[in-house]
Amino acid sequence: MHVSFDPWSPAFVADPYPAYAALRATGRAHYFEPTRQWLIPHYSDVSGLLRDRRLGRTYLHRFTHEEFGLPAPPDAHEPFHTLNGQGLLDLEAPDHTRIRRLVSKAFTPRTVEGLAPTVRRLAAELVDAFVAEGGGDLLAAVAEPLPVAVIAEMLGVPESDLISALIAAHDEGERLSEQEMISTCVLLLNAGHEATVNTTVNGWRTLFAHPDQLAALRADHGLLPTAVEELMRYDTPLQMFERWVLDDIEIGGTVIPRGSEVALLFGSANRDPERFAEPDALDLSRQDNPHVTFGAGIHYCLGAPLARIELAASFGELLRKAPTMRVTAEPQWHPGYVIRGLKELRVEL
Numbered sequence: 001m002h003v004s005f006d007p008w009s010p011a012f013v014a015d016p017y018p019a020y021a022a023l024r025a026t027g028r029a030h031y032f033e034p035t036r037q038w039l040i041p042h043y044s045d046v047s048g049l050l051r052d053r054r055l056g057r058t059y060l061h062r063f064t065h066e067e068f069g070l071p072a073p074p075d076a077h078e079p080f081h082t083l084n085g086q087g088l089l090d091l092e093a094p095d096h097t098r099i100r101r102l103v104s105k106a107f108t109p110r111t112v113e114g115l116a117p118t119v120r121r122l123a124a125e126l127v128d129a130f131v132a133e134g135g136g137d138l139l140a141a142v143a144e145p146l147p148v149a150v151i152a153e154m155l156g157v158p159e160s161d162l163i164s165a166l167i168a169a170h171d172e173g174e175r176l177s178e179q180e181m182i183s184t185c186v187l188l189l190n191a192g193h194e195a196t197v198n199t200t201v202n203g204w205r206t207l208f209a210h211p212d213q214l215a216a217l218r219a220d221h222g223l224l225p226t227a228v229e230e231l232m233r234y235d236t237p238l239q240m241f242e243r244w245v246l247d248d249i250e251i252g253g254t255v256i257p258r259g260s261e262v263a264l265l266f267g268s269a270n271r272d273p274e275r276f277a278e279p280d281a282l283d284l285s286r287q288d289n290p291h292v293t294f295g296a297g298i299h300y301c302l303g304a305p306l307a308r309i310e311l312a313a314s315f316g317e318l319l320r321k322a323p324t325m326r327v328t329a330e331p332q333w334h335p336g337y338v339i340r341g342l343k344e345l346r347v348e349l
């Protein structure tokens with residue numbers, strides 16, 4: 001196990017990529033004693049395991065806690081587990097299949113594309129106010145309010161939209177239960193918010209650190225679609241995703257037994273030289289870019305098309321209306337590693 005993988009170290013959080021390179025160089029599966037997880041650093045393994053039904057976000061569809069060799073959560077945590085456990089992110093088939101099918105009816109391409117003018121209007125309003133102020137904290141003023149406003153608008157706060165669609169969504173007599181509805185709304189608020197916020201501010205931090213690439217983007221806004229994908233690959237907002245091993249698997253000659261937990265290192269997979277040419281170079285025109293930032297398989301991010309619209313809208317508005325924006329202070333990272341983001345991003349225009 002390579003000593004430099006240390007998710008509690010501020011230095012690691014600030015730049016985990018050298019540690020990932022060391023992990024990839026020394027094997028395909030590494031047991032990490034502090035969290036009792038198997039670290040999976042290679043693109044091909046991460047991508048494959050995301051689609052492998054021998055792994056799951058939960059194990060309760062097949063085993064009791066006791067059968068799986070884990071203690072049941074304390075009774076005091078029951079409200080959280082009821083809320084979290086009824087959401088798409090932590091379910092497996094058949095419940096996941098049923099709920100995702102119903103929820104996706106409210107996330108059709110037509111629905112999401114229909115939101116694009118609203119997203120662009122909200123982004124324009126936020127950036128206009130930011131420019132009028134002469135700059136400030138990009139995170140608090142633009143990055144954070146935009147996805148919250150979009151999700152709030154979708155959920156129907158104040159106008160009625162997504163919740164009505166979720167209530168109406170039914171399939172051959174199947175409907176979302178009240179708890180599934182509540183859990184879905186909470187998940188959408190959380191999942192639809194934090195990763196997009198971090199992609200925005202992490203992305204601008206990356207651009208400021210690569211002035212040649214930023215200059216190319218400012219000179220040609222047509223680069224924006226590939227730029228958004230590259231920024232998501234280059235500095236992944238969600239660095240790790242966990243899965244339970246439901247049946248023994250083998251990775252590179254190492255058997256990982258049922259009952260284990262794997263940590264799929266998205267940030268490492270997205271920098272794997274076996275899949276990406278010059279992975280540590282930022283290339284906003286990169287064409288071959290199948291990053292795993294949105295996951296893969298049955299848990300592929302339902303909101304990916306909406307996230308792309310939001311990111312293109314906010315980056316586009318800032319490129320047009322703040323063409324000389326520059327960072328004024330070295331940004332500080334939040335201590336959390338899994339969902340990795342900045343505390344603020346101070347800029348002037």
